Amino acid sequence: MAMNDDQIKRYSRHILLPEVGGKGQKKIANAKIFIVGAGGLGSPAALYLAAAGVGTIGLIDGDVVDLSNLQRQVIHHTADVARPKIDSAREKIAALNPDVRVVAFYERLTAANALDLVKDFDLIIDGTDNFPTKFLVNDTAILARKPLIHGGILRFIGQVMTILPGTSACYRCLFKAPPPAGLVPSCQEAGVLGALAGIIGSIQATEALKLVLGVGRPLADRLLTYDALTTRFRDVPLRRNPTCPVCSDHPTITRLIEYEQEVCRTA
Amino acid sequence: MKVKLNGKIEDINQATVLELLTARNIEPRMVSVEHNLKILDKEDFGRTPLREGDSIEFLYYMGGGG
Numbered sequence: 001m002a003m004n005d006d007q008i009k010r011y012s013r014h015i016l017l018p019e020v021g022g023k024g025q026k027k028i029a030n031a032k033i034f035i036v037g038a039g040g041l042g043s044p045a046a047l048y049l050a051a052a053g054v055g056t057i058g059l060i061d062g063d064v065v066d067l068s069n070l071q072r073q074v075i076h077h078t079a080d081v082a083r084p085k086i087d088s089a090r091e092k093i094a095a096l097n098p099d100v101r102v103v104a105f106y107e108r109l110t111a112a113n114a115l116d117l118v119k120d121f122d123l124i125i126d127g128t129d130n131f132p133t134k135f136l137v138n139d140t141a142i143l144a145r146k147p148l149i150h151g152g153i154l155r156f157i158g159q160v161m162t163i164l165p166g167t168s169a170c171y172r173c174l175f176k177a178p179p180p181a182g183l184v185p186s187c188q189e190a191g192v193l194g195a196l197a198g199i200i201g202s203i204q205a206t207e208a209l210k211l212v213l214g215v216g217r218p219l220a221d222r223l224l225t226y227d228a229l230t231t232r233f234r235d236v237p238l239r240r241n242p243t244c245p246v247c248s249d250h251p252t253i254t255r256l257i258e259y260e261q262e263v264c265r266t267a
Numbered sequence: 268m269k270v271k272l273n274g275k276i277e278d279i280n281q282a283t284v285l286e287l288l289t290a291r292n293i294e295p296r297m298v299s300v301e302h303n304l305k306i307l308d309k310e311d312f313g314r315t316p317l318r319e320g321d322s323i324e325f326l327y328y329m330g331g332g333g
Contacts, residue, residue, distance in 0.1 A: 037332060037333055039332060039333035040331070040332055040333055041332040041333075042332075063333075069333075073333075126332065127332050127333070128332050128333065129330070129331055129332050129333025130330055130333075131328065131330045134330060134332075151332055152328075152329030152330060152331060152332055153329060153331040153332055154329045154330070154331045157327075157329065158329065159327075159329050173306060174299050174301075174306055174326055175299050175326075175328060176308075176309075178328075178330075179296060179297050179328050180296055183294065183296055183297050184297050184327075184328045184330060186330060186331060187330075187331035187332075187333065192331050197332075200332075223326060234273075234274055236274075236301065236324050236326065237304060238301070238304075238306075239304050239305070239306075241305075241306045243308070
């Protein structure tokens with residue numbers, strides 16, 4: 001598929017990069033990226049991936065836009081309050097870049113639907129707001145063998161890691177199971193700096209594009225943490241856990257399971 | 268003894284990972300501990316001795332994103 005003049009102009013700053021070029025831009029156009037959650041992390045990730053010209057963006061979110069979301073969920077505007085997030089996000093993406101095909105699901109990711117939903121996509125971005133879904137997304141990525149860009153935020157701190165199934169450490173290599181309910185506060189209870197979501201979601205989009213292009217060194221076997229208060233990034237080296245319940249050679253989790261949802265509902 | 272804790276050299280006098288967590292007021296159930304690049308099982312916190320030069324990372328759950 002050849003690019004037209006408008007596309008060459010639109011993506012010119014990418015095409016100028018030797019690591020991208022016309023060939024890389026076509027890889028981006030052929031990419032299919034699935035974003036779980038159109039919230040704090042999903043908003044910047046979806047906007048940057050759409051602007052980059054990712055051919056197909058899958059979005060799943062069962063929530064409607066709440067006024068308290070707008071402090072950080074930049075894909076949604078004031079007029080979108082009470083609308084399904086996927087409708088709001090789909091419109092913004094279409095307005096930003098008509099080259100992008102959006103496949104949107106107005107539902108929650110569940111153990112029953114996850115594997116089927118991700119099967120047509122190349123990679124997954126975690127923009128979820130609760131532990132049960134973060135573990136479900138991780139297990140889905142491992143079982144479906146799709147790369148996953150994990151992200152998490154709380155207060156002024158964020159974390160990101162790229163998971164290459166069968167190759168690098170997964171979320172369960174670090175955290176075997178969700179913490180006991182109520183022990184780790186949610187953003188709803190503890191708050192989060194809105195701009196922090198922009199940084200972490202943008203890193204997730206960047207890491208996704210690197211994998212699509214096959215350039216650089218992925219954020220695999222590393223947990224990147226960002227502390228906004230001290231403006232420090234830390235990169236903690238990781239290794240696959242030989243006793244990981246899902247990605248080790250002898251897994252105890254061989255099909256998707258769901259943990260009970262906790263309180264953090266106002267994404 | 269000197270260990271590298273979360274990337275910083277620190278002088279500590281705790282004998283095990285669990286003692287170190289307790290001394291820092293960290294609830295063991297809300298953290299993962301990487302000891303010399305190995306993620307520990309929580310049951311092993313109390314029986315993992317700390318030695319001079321060890322590298323320890325406390326990795327925290329971060330469930331937000333919405």
